[in-house]
Amino acid sequence: MDFATIASQFLIGLSRGMIFFIVSAGLTLIFGVLRITNFAHGALYMLGAFIAYSVSTLFGQGPYGFWLALLVAPIAVMLVSLVIERGLLRFIYNRDHLIQMLLTYSLVLIAGDLVKIIWGTEYKSMDIPGVLRGSFNLWGASLPWYNAFLLIIGPVVAFGLWLFLSKTHLGKICRATATDREMVDVLGINSTRVFAMVFALGGWLAGLGGALIAPTTTISMGMDASIIIYAFLIVVIGGLGNIWGALISSIIMGVGEAFGILFIPGIAIIIPYMIAGVLLIVRPSGLLKSAW
Amino acid sequence: MLQVEKLRKAFDGFQAIADANLSVPKGEVVAVIGPNGAGKSTLFNLITGHLQADSGHIRFQREEITNLAPYKICHKGMARSFQLINIFSSLTVFENVQTSVLAKHRLDRNYFTPSRKLLIPETLEVLESFGLLDFKDRSCSALSYGDQKVLEIAIALGSKPELLLLDEPTAGMSSEETRKIVNLIKHLSQEKGLTILITEHDMELVFDVAQKIMVLHQGKTIAQGLPEDIRNNKSVQNAYLGEQNDVRR
Amino acid sequence: GSSPVAKKETKPIKVGIVDTYTGGAAVYAKDSLDGFKLAVKEFTDKGGPKIEFVTRDDEFKPDKSTSWAKELVMREQVDFLAGTTNSAGSLAVSQYAKESKVPFIVWGGMSDKITGEAGHRYVFSTLPNTAIIGKAGAVQLSKTSYKKIWLAGSDYEYGHSVINNLWSNLTTLKPDVVKVEESWWRVGETDFTPYINAIRSAKPDVLVVGTGGADMVAFMKAVKATGLIQEIPVWAHTSYDPATLRPLGDQAPEGVMGTNPYLFDYPDTAENKAFVEAFKKEYNREPAAFALYGYLGGKFLGEAIEKAGSTDKEKIIDAMEGLTIDSPVGKATLRKEDHQVAIPMSYGVVAKVNGVFTAKDLHTLSPEEIMPSIDSILKARSK
Amino acid sequence: MSTNDMSSIKNSKGTFSTYLGLGLALAGILILLMVPNILTQYYVYLLATVFTTALLASSLNLILGYGGLLHLHHGVFFGVGAYTVAIVMTKTSWPFAAAVLLAPLFAALIALVIGWFCVRLRGLYFGMLTLALGQLVWAIVYRWNALTNGDNGIHAIPVPEFLTSINSVYYTTLLVLIASLVMLYVISKSPFGLTLLATRDNPVRSESVGINVKRHRLIAFVIAGFFAGIAGVLFVLVERSVAPSLLFWNKSAEILIMCLMGGLTVFMGPTLGAGILVLLSMVVGLYTEYWLLVLGLLLLILVLFLPQGILGVLMEIHGKRRSMRGEN
Amino acid sequence: MLDVRDIHTYYGLSHILFGLSLQVSKGEVVCLLGRNGVGKTTTLRSIIGLTPPKSGQIYFKGQEITKTATNRMVKLGLSFVPDNRRIFADLSVRENLEIAAGIKSGAWDLDKVHGLFPVLKRVENRRGGNLSGGEQQMLSIARALLGNPELLILDEPTEGLAPLIVRELEEQILELCSTGISILLAEQNLKSALKLANRCYVLERGQVRFEGTVEELAENEDVRSKYLLV
């Protein structure tokens, strides 16, 4: 195996990890602050992809379509999340995990059929924007521009989240709310607003993930099911609620899978579960400390 | 009966227990005192296996028990109560104590005998000695705070220990209830011959019940001895007790 | 107009359709259902046999397929079963069809086991299965000079079966081919670049892919984005199918080879045109391959009822065995021995013609060329 | 009733309601025994499915309701049980009895392995690891073509002649369900069950009264796996085919919903939940292809308004009435 | 300043407060006394809005706050230090303080708080959850002060603290009132109550049984033995 292949495979794995990160960051954020395991996160991601498709179709799949979709879809998903939070989730914050999980699972079921009602059953596809088409030569191997684009977007999102959580007042409040919601209220901060905001932010990230993945794949019902298990595994491996853990495990997952595909292509399907199983057995409570 | 030697424990680089030494003679009531954050609860957690020590030794009846799992330590004859109430919230008062009695008799893995037929007199006896008999079929979460605190100790007694560790048994209790607990401790020690290790901030209580006192300060044992000696120990006074008259009152 | 035959009071034949109307695979079930409905309508219009139907959604879960099949047979008392996009569902229902002696027309499941080793008197298939697809691909590839072959596909029955059949046929047709390696991706894979990168580094002569549904479109996109096709030729069944090309827009990779059982504009015959027109009129879209399969299912059933002159299930089965009908793709026969439909298949490459992506260099493979031999099937069944 | 008897009723309250419960159960069983003479074949089959699912859900409840462990992937043990029968019956020449014996044992073995890793974790971590390891088992079943036929599944699984008619399948599943439920009930009332409740309420405390919490949980896990394996055997009897979707996580989610629907805190809750869900999915499926939408909405209502489950609510009302009577 | 009128509070179905009334005037230190479980904490939680009363009214500076959301209390000038401290375990000591700062402007800032509790400066970067009970209590009070309260509500501030610390804390509280903050305090410890308070309310079963100045209470042997058992 030559160096170019290994290096490019590494970068491809990294870019794969970036999508994982963007989706699972939202999941882990919501878990950390709201203490809710959001099964519907995959559905929000799927919604992001479908909305991105609709937006870009509205502009005839033209060059601006994608960028506009990238802007609009996450915001639309954020609004949907806000409705979910205000309309449903806020009634179950002090219930146990199982109840919360099942509530979000009910949203998965509902979302699946709603998407079918709204967008129909046909496969949808969205164009890669002109400037990101094709690939470039990398030491003799080739790397698609779009993957390179993801390699930039991922760290930008990560850095933004870090700034937000550790440097802004709001970020600190988010973390405080994660430990004791009632006390946050006692200190004069409106915790319901914090919850709503965090859930919306998580939804925004899911929508962003969906919009980013949309041009590279087929937009279809069922794309939620395939991402959600990945996102869960990543969040758990990283340490529940820990964004940096999610970043690390996303990279491990993406790169691990890429190399699995390179070296044992025949059984690539079990690699994520193997990675997850091994890491969780070695570090049962996640790579980094749970919830901040 | 219990020896702690050169015990150390750090949390993320913060030395919570730095060189703690303690010996508890059989049949005595020994009190561990020290300011808040001195490491008393941590010491208890190390002794009962809820935390893993970084170094040092804990011996119970001449047997090394350092870093053994809590349930194994319990089987060796050590039981404890907790600073914060720590009971089986969905069980009845009776079942709370029965659970511990069952575990004592290693019946917790009996699958086919209905548990309401097992070890009833023994459980009732414990409940009776704690004055909880009247509530036995109540859900324990319906008890008052004081009664829950008593139940907390009753559960520990259910496993018929030789050494009982009490972590602030009277925290948040009224003076009347505190008096009840003092009497209970004296009863357990004098009538039942139980060895007791206790932490308390209530100095009146400590000097009332303890035959021996160990003072912990910033994770270190700074003094150990008879109550009178401790009372007069200068470094102890500085660290904890403050002026003498405060204690005498 | 009503013919005198139809005047005879016959009880309608009731068909119970179990198929996947939820999730990613729902698109096929919808197509085949519409095709079937068109066929039923045509019979009704010309006063032919009365066919009623009910549908049940199995959510792509085989255990649901059988439980619905049982409901349809025992409670709804249907005479025929049909459907199931999920191959495992088809096989499960087929087993029940055999036990309950209720004939089952498969127009969704593509596994070669359905009419192959697991075939029996009560199961019919009106779509080309993976054995046929694989053999067609082998025939096409055997006409090329490629020797070093990388096999890849979606990690599920369809993918494996197409590739296995293709490979075993190709090694007979062209003994000097060698397999470089194989790679399998999960169904629903969103990012094919790591697979393509790994394949590219091994420099095979050709990449042969067995993937379907949503994965097909995503895979084709990746072939384009990575520029793979400039370096390594690619073969994939249905690569130039409108269902693949339409969503791709201008992102289709030119030059990908493939085979296809049905195109609405090929063969350019009157029968096909008529079918496309009728379908368009009913549903306002062009028929895709699964529409044809559903249509064939309806056609075979109707004509068999007419031929049998009876609504007795056993007699209809007898009539169906070996039945040949006129279809949009020419003569279609349900082979007597294995109940597998024999229709021609096309092969060609993806190309841009007048600014639109379509197929070029189309050739037709006759059923004789691509159907697995009866001998091999009987051998598999006797195992 | 005069106030004088009040105290005696209060004392015998326990036994009285026990007898009432027993009487109801017996009457129910009698009716169920007559079902094949009353209902048509399809409903007999459907009830057999209900029994299978009920056993599966009840076995999960030992871990979920009694152990308080967030076990998210119970379907795996069910699937392993079913696959064991399928593989033994199609790939070996061993007798059916061997398959039936092996299936729950093998399911319990898988539970032991998965549980061995999981019981070290708490709360959601426990749940997530069950999910990850369960999906790993699914991936193996899905991928191991030579043994499992991959996603094609195994069909036409041969079973002994006397178990082929729907009625005999019905009686078999019914009897196995009753026997298993009785066993699960006995276990839940045994010291093991009481201790399991204690570990659910307060694992730290349990440990310090001398309970080996991890081992206790592991044993509960294995027992639940064993009974799920039995349910897997019943599934093969009823359907005679298996496919990997049995081990996929959304199957397990369905089982969780059943437990919740019936009520986690009530022994018969999961059984009731299984019955409702299986019957409902059939009835709704007749009218619409949007069953999942309906299920989703139903679940939403359940979670928001009836989190104790249907039986849970009934018991609560019953309890309140009783305490109201007792107070007077 | 604070006027609680005839409130009835429930936890679910259980009736805890039975028509309880109390007043706090500006600059006063008022102490709620009573044995375990008489409803001191519940009274404070009712005022702050964590368990709003089912009936009765609460006025603060003439404005009715009976149904006001907890998170608006700080803005109105009410800060609360709960009995179990409720430190944000995962935030550093400094972050714990920063969060509370800036909600309502006033004299208290980080420096001033550090001046009152020098310990907090030393452990600034430690995780809140790793502090000992006493440290947590100080942090909790400091955090409440950053809300610049006009009325500070303290629930058993000396519970579980070492005598030395208790004394220190008492001094700090007295210092606070000298800055003009009114204080409402729940205590079991009669000694510290007598030292700190101007007026006392003695509770029993969710009702006020005695109301008067500290001196009156000190003289009233009857009430003390009946309700406080000392």
Ligand SMILES: Nc1ncnc2c1ncn2[C@@H]1O[C@H](COP(=O)(O)OP(=O)(O)OP(=O)(O)O)[C@@H](O)[C@H]1O
């Ligand atoms: N969350 C709750 N649910 C039900 N009852 C409660 C709850 N919290 C407290 N109680 C009950 O309310 C009553 C009053 O409790 P409260 O905490 O107000 O007492 P307190 O005077 O503060 O006692 P302490 O001195 O122990 O702090 C007690 O009987 C207690 O058992």
Ligand SMILES: Nc1ncnc2c1ncn2[C@@H]1O[C@H](COP(=O)(O)OP(=O)(O)OP(=O)(O)O)[C@@H](O)[C@H]1O
């Ligand atoms: N899990 C932990 N992680 C980090 N630090 C800890 C942990 N537990 C305790 N500490 C620290 O160890 C020190 C000793 O705590 P400990 O609870 O043992 O004190 P204590 O003597 O029981 O005090 P108190 O009388 O207030 O209960 C404290 O400074 C505390 O912050």
Ligand SMILES: [Mg+2]
């Ligand atoms: Mg302590």
Ligand SMILES: [Mg+2]
């Ligand atoms: Mg209180």
